[in-house]
Amino acid sequence: MLRTALRQSSRLLTSSMRPAVFTGVRVFPSMSVAPQMAFGGRFYSSGGPPSKADIEGRIVELLKGFDKIADPSKISATSHFSNDLGLDSLDTVEVVMAIEEEFSVEIPDKEADAIQSVGQAVDYIASQPGAV
């Protein structure tokens, strides 16, 4: 619960700071770095790396935030972003960006390009020792 609350407050902070990207004089560097630094980045380090079930749950949760997905109840571990969820390539780029933020990882281009489903995203994150 605390973890969820912290994550939500981090999201609020992140989103409330983001408009600065548009209102600030400079586009770079991105303001999104600030909240991570302010929180030290890690809230849930005590339990070790997240389990596959945990990763899957967090990715499904994150996808529920995408307005474009008409029926969020259809999101599951086997959902394909475009075939099942109706997301296009621009949405998919955003999903991968959101996954990077959620697990504090940077996904290289080649691997990012290969992530087209919830299952592929879960497998990739599970293979990353740095994911939190």
Place this chain on the structure above:
Amino acid sequence: MNGAFAHGIGVDILHLPRLLSLLSRRPISKFTRRILTSNELAEFQRFSSTEPLNHTPALSNPAIRFLATRWAAKEAAYKASTNLIPTTKEQWIGWKNFEIMKGSRGEPLLTIRDGSGEKIGNGQVSISHDGEYVIAIAMVPQTL
């Protein structure tokens, strides 16, 4: 190669407000780093420093238009490469395989690059915009 066609074609249309809303939710630098080649990134940074995003309404901002046209052109080039990608799979990294820069007469030039940024071929691309929409069409050779 499928049939007798030496080139594949692809088209893409982008509604600018969609890109703007994505960029309001996520860090622009994260998006540009994923999508743009190093040459394109340098061009984007030049645009965004001479015309900061808060000085010009977003839809007519050159930096946003630059990003939107790159997105549409890369997507069109990607669609034009369906037969090409399997043979170049080990060089495949995604959006950065396609670089769109302006030629001397302002025409867009499509360069196809491998995963390390080396040029492996050329394609052709044409871009048009009207109001909130950008459209791009691309032709890419099916063998490089």
